[in-house]
Amino acid sequence: GQQVQQSPASLVLQEGENAELQCNFSTSLNSMQWFYQRPGGSLVSLFYNPSGTKHSGRLTSTTVIKERRSSLHISSSQTTDSGTYLCAFGTGGYKVVFGSGTRLLVSP
Amino acid sequence: GALVYQYPRRTICKSGTSMRMECQAVGFQATSVAWYRQSPQKTFELIALSTVNSAIKYEQNFTQEKFPISHPNLSFSSMTVLNAYLEDRGLYLCGAREGTGPEQFFGPGTRLTVL
Numbered sequence: 001g002q003q004v005q006q007s008p009a010s011l012v013l014q015e016g017e018n019a020e021l022q023c024n025f026s027t028s029l030n031s032m033q034w035f036y037q038r039p040g041g042s043l044v045s046l047f048y049n050p051s052g053t054k055h056s057g058r059l060t061s062t063t064v065i066k067e068r069r070s071s072l073h074i075s076s077s078q079t080t081d082s083g084t085y086l087c088a089f090g091t092g093g094y095k096v097v098f099g100s101g102t103r104l105l106v107s108p
Numbered sequence: 109g110a111l112v113y114q115y116p117r118r119t120i121c122k123s124g125t126s127m128r129m130e131c132q133a134v135g136f137q138a139t140s141v142a143w144y145r146q147s148p149q150k151t152f153e154l155i156a157l158s159t160v161n162s163a164i165k166y167e168q169n170f171t172q173e174k175f176p177i178s179h180p181n182l183s184f185s186s187m188t189v190l191n192a193y194l195e196d197r198g199l200y201l202c203g204a205r206e207g208t209g210p211e212q213f214f215g216p217g218t219r220l221t222v223l
Contacts, residue, residue: 031210041199042117042216050210086151094140094159096203096212098152 006087006099013106019074021102023087031090032063034072037101038083046072046085077106110136112204114215121192122223128188129218131202137182138204142212143175147198155200158185192222 003026013019034046047054047061049070054061058077063070070087084101091097111134121127131141140159144152156166158179166172179185185204189196199219203212 031212033212033214035214041219043199043201043214044216045214048211088152090210090212092210094142094157094205094212095154096142096144098144098146100151 004087004089004097004099006102008102009100010103011105013077013104015077015079015106015108017077017106019077019081019104021072021074021085021087021104023070023072023089023099025068025070025089027091028068029065029089030092031096032070033088033096034061034070035086035088036083037086043086074104077104079106079108082106110134110206110213112138112202112213112215114200114202114218116218117216118219118221120221120223123193124191126188126190127192127220128186129200129220131185131187131204131215133183133204133213136204136206136213138179138185139182139207140205141177141179141185142203142205143177143185143187144201144203145198146201146217147195150198152199152201155187189220192220194222196220197222 036044049061058075060073086101088098113132115130143155146152155170158164177187199217201217202215
């Protein structure tokens with residue numbers, strides 16, 4: 001079946017350090033999203049990025065379709081960046097497959 | 109822009125009772141709505157997909173008898189968790205799509221706690 005692998009599973013940073021999160025997909029995709037899940041659980045959409053590179057503040061998402069991977073780069077991390085980062089992809093049907101997430105902890 | 113709201117954001121119910129949650133699309137027509145659940149320590153799994161004027165399709169391990177869904181128009185959907193038990197705890201997510209477009213817009217989720 002369709003699968004997505006996220007890495008690393010968890011990450012601890014000192015404030016100010018950069019982070020690179022990865023997602024690898026088992027099949028070709030036509031939609032790709034990154035989410036931030038707050039420690040309280042609610043979901044926030046960060047990027048809809050099916051291909052190429054997108055920027056938003058300190059965040060950058062890059063999706064390379066032919067390599068079936070997407071990355072999320074966080075620069076100059078802050079303690080408020082702590083939480084879980086999820087990627088999710090679709091293959092053309094209506095179902096979106098979520099990764100298991102990267103748990104990020106940024107310490108002061 | 110396209111936004112999806114979910115109500116309530118958090119809810120608690122007693123074991124054996126039912127809980128209804130709502131999903132509202134603003135700024136686009138929610139032709140299809142998908143409901144997902146994130147159980148503790150797990151990732152999101154699809155419960156069912158609802159398309160206006162079509163039958164609702166449930167994934168394996170999820171049934172209409174347990175999770176009845178209503179999708180009466182292009183801006184609203186609701187799902188009820190009937191006879192909730194501990195294994196129904198989690199974050200319930202609504203994702204809506206307009207037409208056949210690839211992007212699905214997600215709400216923040218409804219967190220269900222079962223006592």
